[in-house]
Amino acid sequence: SQTIHQWPATLVQPVGSPLSLECTVEGTSNPNLYWYRQAAGRGLQLLFYSVGIGQISSEVPQNLSASRPQDRQFILSSKKLLLSDSGFYLCACSSGTKLFFGSGTQLSVL
Amino acid sequence: AQSVSQHNHHVILSEAASLELGCNYSYGGTVNLFWYVQYPGQHLQLLLKYFSGDPLVKGIKGFEAEFIKSKFSFNLRKPSVQWSDTAEYFCAVMVNAGNMLTFGGGTRLMVKP
Numbered sequence: 001s002q003t004i005h006q007w008p009a010t011l012v013q014p015v016g017s018p019l020s021l022e023c024t025v026e027g028t029s030n031p032n033l034y035w036y037r038q039a040a041g042r043g044l045q046l047l048f049y050s051v052g053i054g055q056i057s058s059e060v061p062q063n064l065s066a067s068r069p070q071d072r073q074f075i076l077s078s079k080k081l082l083l084s085d086s087g088f089y090l091c092a093c094s095s096g097t098k099l100f101f102g103s104g105t106q107l108s109v110l
Numbered sequence: 111a112q113s114v115s116q117h118n119h120h121v122i123l124s125e126a127a128s129l130e131l132g133c134n135y136s137y138g139g140t141v142n143l144f145w146y147v148q149y150p151g152q153h154l155q156l157l158l159k160y161f162s163g164d165p166l167v168k169g170i171k172g173f174e175a176e177f178i179k180s181k182f183s184f185n186l187r188k189p190s191v192q193w194s195d196t197a198e199y200f201c202a203v204m205v206n207a208g209n210m211l212t213f214g215g216g217t218r219l220m221v222k223p
Contacts, residue, residue, distance in 0.1 A: 036213075044200060044213040090154070099144075099204075101154045 002027040006091045006102030013109055019064075019078040021105050023091030026072070033074040034092040035066055044090065050074060081109045112137035114203050116214035123191050124222050131186040131217050133175075133201030142204040143184040145175055146213075149197045157199070160184065171195070193223045 003026040013019060025031055035047040046059045048066035056066050063082050067075045074091060086109045091102040115134045123129060135141065145157040158169025165177040175186045184201060201214040 038216075044216070046212070099156075 002031070002093055002095060002100045004091055004093055004100055004102040006105060008105060009103060010106045011108070013081050013107065015083055015109055016080045019076070019081050019085070019107070021076040021089055021091075021107075023074045023076075023102055024072055025074075025093045028072075028093065028095050030071060032094040033068065034094070035064075035074065035076050036090040036092060038088040038090065047089075048076070083109050085109050112141070112203050112205055112212050114201055114212050114214035116199075116201055116217050118217045119215065120218050120220070122220045122222065125193055126190045127221075129186070129188040129191045129195070129219070131199055131201075131219070133184045133186065133214055135182050135184070135201075135203045135212075137182075137203065137205060139205065143175070143177060144202040144204070145169065145173070145184075145186050146200040146202060147197045148200070154200070157186070191219075191221050193221045195219060196221045 004023060006023045030052065032049060032051050034049045036044045037047050038044050047064060048056055048058055050056050050068045053068055053071055056068060063085060064076060064078050067077065076089060078085060086107055089105045089107060093100045113136045117132050143160040146154045147157050148154045157173050158167050158175055160167045160175065160177045166174060168174050173186060173188050175184055177184050186199060197219060199217045199219060203212050
């Protein structure tokens, strides 16, 4: 079965600093990959999804970007973090109609 | 695009009370429906899912949900909650044509012992 590794688990970054969150998947090939964000008091929001290497779709305009340099690697980045980027970020992987989640990253931008 | 609404943002119950969390979606075609739970400090976990067949779906830990197509609803129920059910619950919809899940805003359940 699929395993998703997501790191770091927690991160505190100053405003204006860069960001890189990494997600890798094991146990499957050519998965669909997703980045979700759960902001405080709000639900899970889909940020990006990818159906293959180098193929990224953005669901909402924002200060973040995503890249998929390898089949099972999905990276969430920012050049300059904003306060509003604080939240809980989840990587997910789908195979058929099954969705698997990583353990999440709690990002605090101060 | 589909959307999912969970009207109860916060629910507080005493142990042994019955639970019903509402979930409505907007999409006219075939959907797959899910309830996920996130216990404090833990990952999201799948509680139950509906793809087809019997609209009353049984999940883990005594939860069930009923798909009512005419009402575009997929409410989550449990006859008697326990303190350990304290968590955040998310309803989600997957349109048959793709694998993207659209989540509702979540309902935070607190069960008082």
